Amino acid sequence: MDYVELHTHSNFSFLDGASHPENLLQRAAELKHSALALTDHDNVSGAVRFSQAAKEYGVRPIFGAEITLHDGHHLLLLVKNQTGWANLCTLVTLAQHAAPKGEAKLPADALKGHTDGLIALSGCRKGAIPAALLRGDRRAALAIAQRCADLFGKENFFIELHNHLLRDDKSLIRQLVLLAKQVGVEYVATNNVHYAMSDGHGLQDLLVAIKHKLKIEELRHLRRPSHEYYLKSADEMAVLFEDYPLAISNTVKIAEQCRFDLQHGIQEMPAYPLPDGMTAIAYLRQLCLEAISRRYPNASPDLLDRIHQRIEHELSIIAQTHSEHYYLLVWGICRFAQRQRIWYNGRGSGANSIVAYLLFISPVDPLQYNLVFERFLSPERQAGDFDIDFESGRRPEIIAYLFDKYGVDHAAMVANVITFKARSSLRDIAKRLGIPEDAIPSLRAELDLFEQDIRKNSGLAGGSQAKGITWRYLIDFAGQLHAFPRHLGQHNGGFVITRKPIHHYVATEPTRMKDRFVIQWDKDSIGDMGWVKVDILGLKILDVIAETLRRIEERTGEQISFDNLRYDDPKVYAMLTLADTIGVFQLDSRAQSQNLPFQRPKKFADIVIAISLIRPGPIIAGTVHAYFCRLLGQESVTYLHPSLKDALADSLGTLLWQEQVALVAHALAGFTLGEGEQMRRSLGKKYAGSEIERWEAKFIAGAAARGVSDEVAHKVFEQIKAFGSYAFPRAHAAAFAVLVYQSAWLKCYFPADYAVACLNNMPVGFWGPNVVVSDARRRGIEILPVSINKSGAKCAVENGGIRLGFNYVTTLGDTGAAKIEAARGSQPFVDLTDFYKRTRLPESQIENLIICGAMEEWKVPRRELLWRLGTVAAQVNQLGLVFEEELVDLPPLTQAEKLRAELTVLGFSPDDHVMAHYRDWLNKKGVTTSEQLKRCRDGQKVRIAGVSMVLQRPPTAKGFAFLTLQDEFFAEKDAFYMMDIIISPKVYDAHHRIVRKLLLAVDGRVQKRGNIINIIAERIYDLQERANASSV
Amino acid sequence: MTFTVPAEFQPIRVRLDEGSRPVALFWGNVEYPIERISNRYRVPSGSLEEPECHDFYEITTSGWLMRIYHNLQTDEWGIEELWD
Helix, strand or coil: CCCCECCECCCCCCCCCCCCHHHHHHHHHHCCCCEEEEEEECCCCCHHHHHHHHHHHCCEEEEEEEEEECCCCEEEEEECCHHHHHHHHHHHHHHHHCCCCCCCCECCCCCCCCCCCEEEECCCCCEHHHHHHHCCCHHHHHHHHHHHHHHHCHHHEEEEECCCCCCCHHHHHHHHHHHHHHHCCEEEECCCECECCHHHHHHHHHHHHHHHCCCHHHCHHHCCCCCCCECCCHHHHHHHCCCCHHHHHHHHHHHHHCCCCCCCCCCCCCCCCCCCCCCHHHHHHHHHHHHHHHHCCCCCHHHHHHHHHHHHHHHHHHHHCCCHHHHHHHHHHHHHHHHCCCCEEEEHHHHHCHHHHHCCCCCCCCCCCCCCHHHCCECCCECCCEEEEEEHHHHHHHHHHHHHHHCCCCEEEEEEEEECCCCCCHHHHHHHHCCCHHHCCCHHHHCCCHHHHHHHHHHHCCCCHHHHHHHHHHHHHHHHHCCCEEEEEEEEEEEEECCCCHHHCCCEEECCCCCCEEEEEEHHHHHHHCCCCEEEEEEHHHHHHHHHHHHHHHHHCCCCCCCCCCCCCHHHHHHHHCCCCCCCCCCCCHHHHHHHHHHCCCCHHHHHHHHHHCCHHHHHCCHHHHHHHHHCCCCCCCCCCHHHHHHHHHHCCCCCCHHHHHHHHHHHHCCCHHHHHHHHHHHCCCCCCCHHHHHHHHHHHHHHHCCCCHHHHHHHHHHHHHHCCCCCCHHHHHHHHHHHHHHHHHHHHCHHHHHHHHHHCCCCCCCCHHHHHHHHHHCCCCEECCCCCCCCCCCEEECCEEECCHHHCCCCHHHHHHHHHHHHCCCCCCCHHHHHHHHCCCHHHHHHHHHCCCCHHHCCCHHHHHHHHHHHHHHHHCCCCCCCCCCCCCCCCCHHHHHHHHHHHHCCCCCCCHHHHHHHHHHHCCCECHHHHCCCCCCCEEEEEEEEEEEECCHHHCCCEEEEEECHHHHCCCCCCCEEEEECHHHHHHCCCCCCCCEEEEEEEEEEECCEEEEEEEEEEEHHHHHHHCCC | CEEECCHHHCEEEEEECCCCCEEEEEECCEEEECCEEEEEEEEEEECCCCEEEEEEEEEEECCEEEEEEEECCCCEEEEEEEEC
């Protein structure tokens, strides 16, 4: 007898289902089930993955959901056809929108009008009918069953029977069958599956425990009452329902009616308004031709030929892939941004397109960099997405434009499936398993390598066998939970826009913002469906560039346009080669800037390479080291196979850009470029699962067919696999490089305006404001303190110097700054009483203003102002009563006190470096300065000290941490002497409480590699604590 | 009336059919053919470290209604309750 499971929860029934959709389908295939239904709780998030994997396993997918009704009861819905899918998505949407986030409740009467194309099953024990029978209310059960039969039609409504070997299952089944007969509908068996295999119950219990924040042993009634909720064979189900064979055969009957599958291809886009009688393609052509003279002002006839050919080539593919309205939609967004003078920059693979370049969507000329359009769009790959960065402060204007233009029902954000990570979930799992609290804090530190450390930890935990087993479960569960969906979040910028309301295509959920919705598919699902999104992203560097240009215009009247900017200024490249890049987009990080003196960039293409190198993909694949060895002539440029030369020549034989994966697969294993791109995308997925093995087998076989040795093929595939985690497409890197150059050019020629814009848009880039201020000071720019009569809300350029703004005074906030500016008007504050009366700021905020020196111009010592503040406040607040001022002889703040106070309130000192204060004492302690450090020899033991600038523990660094200290000599020389410290996991763990302090001293050994100096830390001290102990 | 069987008297032997269903039980030296299984259910218990699972059968034998159990970990059978 055949059986089809019609009630299956995957792990997209968040914190309830305990198997990936792929595992369920794999098991269904093993059991020879012809079809399988996916019926997650109130969502269709797993539908695309389910559909894709179903093809792989040869099991026909059936789509559905278990809907939560307004009274909390469940109802199972299965999709028969396209109308049914639209109705299911609409119902899930209605249920999601009617309840708080994370819950769903379908409003009463919402089913009416949305039942076409759906088959309904009465649901699990939480279904209204079984629940009524279980509480003995047969009359209610009958009424509900009759209502469902009326709503869906008798042929589309089935009474659902379960037998999980619970004590009262048989009795409930008998009652349900009788009820079905009474109403005149049929019944069907399901197993309400929550995991693929019978041993999945432990993980399911754990998920429920995580959901309810309880220990597993505390779950009680929340725990499933038996271990029978796995995908069973037809034989097993037949035995369980031996008295009701119709219940089994009806599963097949229902499955036969459910023939819907998701259709791959770009979604229906809204039709862009076109000039009369013109097609979208013709309009695109017209726009491109009109823009040629602006984008290519001095084009030779030969170049013009190439431009025209490229335009026609792209337009033909755009037409084939039905992407013309998508292009126009994105063009509309960019035009809106231009009209509103919002800075933007198109990037991603869309920068491969000359049409995008001519429509001013992207800044990259693909002809100049020989960029292949098919990386973005091809009949094979179908559609690609445009990623556009906007000034982050003005991004909401773009989003509002989208919703206004297309309607809130037609535009929604893309979801982000938040998943468990094996290591980060350890603590949560440990709690649920009842592992003692005091053992938990050491977990992550101890569990560096799973298998080895579990043995060690079980020993630490007491060594009893029982505890050992619990620890083993911890590791097993952590491994199993890795990549498990946990809940739905929002993609950071992806929007989908559709012609019909979105809930016709996919269910949506509300976000925290009114009238903002998120679809239940993530970017992988969107990509697999062939849908397109527009990534509307915020990028702080654009705020910095926009503000710099605005300030230059306000200050000098000069309106700078980047349209005619040539990207070849030697002064800019000289600055980059010196690693003088603080505040420069992408190149200011420690890792990036350390490479620049080696790389010595001289042209725009060098910038493209520089920013492509420091990415997880190239780092893990070992590209960075190999690239520099080759660049510096320490290693010859070689290829694992001669056929890879064309693909990898531009990056000296290393794998650097995404496009190269497809080119390598094409050259070595005979893949089409489209297949190569598909492989790259598959390997980069969060849940690549068995896809990796499939691609590997295809790759190795393809390479073997071309006479490539097994060893070389495996080596190349391993490189590709490691690389797959994250790397730039070349076009994207080129688009980013435009911003790198623009920001570097502004820093080079307008350093004060640029530094001000950086300070006003923090956090931007790698460094904090203290480093930006020090860098400006190093360039001879005067840093002017906050002044209650001269500062504005933000920092500003004043007589060539930088006047710090109220935005740097702790606790003042925008409101406090606005109050001061409004009260001041054109009349300066004359003393503290005047200031207090006119601003009425809270005393704590005025204290901070005093402490940071904002009232220095009255020539009253800060300590005295602080003393007076209490009296002034009392006088003003108590109806002007005159107090006799108590005269106290207060000593002025010492320089050390002043520096520490400024550091506390502003985060840095405007006129001195805090380390200068400690210098005499540090000299006595044998501390080496940053300036002296460059003369130290490799391996020399040193003690250094400074202000902590950055502490990083990147996930790619195997537990190593990177600390950067700065002392006062950083700011006085022509070059940078930041002190870079490498901290091993062992040293980090030993000093984890100290390492985040602001002032640190480090004992360690010098490691010199060319001009790069690192200190390998051996011991770390809290400098402030040591200084206090020595009364410094 | 219900009679709960003391632990020391609970152990039985059981004869199974091809589908692993009990068809007769042996209590002491007496064989009780099972006339009907009116209900069967499964109860998981124990902990992660020491899991247990019992199948319970409500059966009719000559003159008795019984609830017997099968410990799936140890494969031991026993009588839990009798009704006359």
